[in-house]
Amino acid sequence: MSALTRPITLDEIAAYNVAGVTLLRGVLDLQSVNTLRRCIDDAAETFAESQCFYDLSAITKATETGDAETLSEISGGQHNIAAIVEHVKESKRELLIDKIDGKGSFLLDTAISARNREFRRFCTLGAVPEIAGALLASQKVNFFGDQIFIKEPQTRERTAFHQDAPYFEIEGEQCCVMWIPVDPATVKTGGMMYVRGSHRGRLYAPNVFISQTRLPGSEGDDLPNIEGAMDRFDVVHFDVEPGDVLVHHYKTIHGTGGNHSRYQVRRAASLRYCGDDIRFKSRPGVPRQLHHKTRLEDGAPLSGVDFPVVWRQRKDQRAA
Numbered sequence: 492m493s494a495l496t497r498p499i500t501l502d503e504i505a506a507y508n509v510a511g512v513t514l515l516r517g518v519l520d521l522q523s524v525n526t527l528r529r530c531i532d533d534a535a536e537t538f539a540e541s542q543c544f545y546d547l548s549a550i551t552k553a554t555e556t557g558d559a560e561t562l563s564e565i566s567g568g569q570h571n572i573a574a575i576v577e578h579v580k581e582s583k584r585e586l587l588i589d590k591i592d593g594k595g596s597f598l599l600d601t602a603i604s605a606r607n608r609e610f611r612r613f614c615t616l617g618a619v620p621e622i623a624g625a626l627l628a629s630q631k632v633n634f635f636g637d638q639i640f641i642k643e644p645q646t647r648e649r650t651a652f653h654q655d656a657p658y659f660e661i662e663g664e665q666c667c668v669m670w671i672p673v674d675p676a677t678v679k680t681g682g683m684m685y686v687r688g689s690h691r692g693r694l695y696a697p698n699v700f701i702s703q704t705r706l707p708g709s710e711g712d713d714l715p716n717i718e719g720a721m722d723r724f725d726v727v728h729f730d731v732e733p734g735d736v737l738v739h740h741y742k743t744i745h746g747t748g749g750n751h752s753r754y755q756v757r758r759a760a761s762l763r764y765c766g767d768d769i770r771f772k773s774r775p776g777v778p779r780q781l782h783h784k785t786r787l788e789d790g791a792p793l794s795g796v797d798f799p800v801v802w803r804q805r806k807d808q809r810a811a
């Protein structure tokens with residue numbers, strides 16, 4: 492089981508609370524990083540088995556060329572891709588694409604922990620739940636879910652700025668998201684960008700990820716056009732190495748650019764954890780979690796096999 496290489500500091504906790512994002516440098520050891528990299532690569536080899544895998548570059552290319560056949564065939568049980576693409580066209584909002592040749596693909600999959608035991612162990616035991624325990628100021632922590640995001644070299648698709656909260660069927664404040672890279676990443680290779688302090692603002696509608704078009708049927712106002720006016724927002728980004736973990740509050744606005752590198756892939760896992768104040772809340776239009784075994788009632792605390800408790804506060808950690 493992995494262990495943190497060092498304790499989380501008070502400054503790192505303060506940054507999470509004030510800015511809505513904190514960079515934990517070198518908190519995972521080489522073995523943990525290698526385990527995660529192996530899990531991501533295994534998942535990529537078994538994308539065909541996943542109901543939630545999407546090749547977002549294939550979707551943008553088929554949208555641009557009007558290839559309706561490919562769009563209707565694109566795998567994935569969470570979304571009706573052909574309908575979403577129609578909705579994007581009607582919205583007249585552009586696809587968010589960097590000016591590079593676009594040989595690489597932006598690949599995304601959800602709920603790897605439901606099909607890969609080693610990945611599940613990584614998410615639910617040891618160092619990573621320990622980080623959530625240190626940041627959430629909660630007596631216990633529930634695992635909420637996972638995704639992986641791969642941007643191959645020369646991927647032109649950006650990840651539209653968004654908050655995670657409107658995609659998650661929960662409400663409350665104690666939810667953090669860990670973005671864990673297994674490759675070096677900079678803003679030019681698809682490293683994360685965050686709008687500092689945005690976790691204290693309002694909740695916007697979820698978008699379709701490759702455009703600022705909102706998900707059909709979702710609630711809330713559209714997000715401001717951050718991509719088009721980056722200097723008007725307090726956007727921060729970090730150069731990260733394997734072993735580093737970026738943690739953001741689930742309401743913090745964030746996004747990424749394309750991967751402009753000619754040779755460096757950018758692979759990352761995004762792991763989500765909740766504390767005591769989180770309650771289930773249905774949200775229209777959001778992707779269903781197809782692996783879930785039960786559906787909680789609105790207002791219920793997280794519990795059961797879908798949201799296992801992965802960390803509990805020890806007596807010596809309680810405030811005096």
Ligand SMILES: O=C(O)CCC(=O)C(=O)O
Pocket residue numbers: 640650655668669670681745746747759760761
């Ligand atoms: O890796 C990306 O491009 C996006 C990741 C993301 O949005 C997340 O982890 O919440």
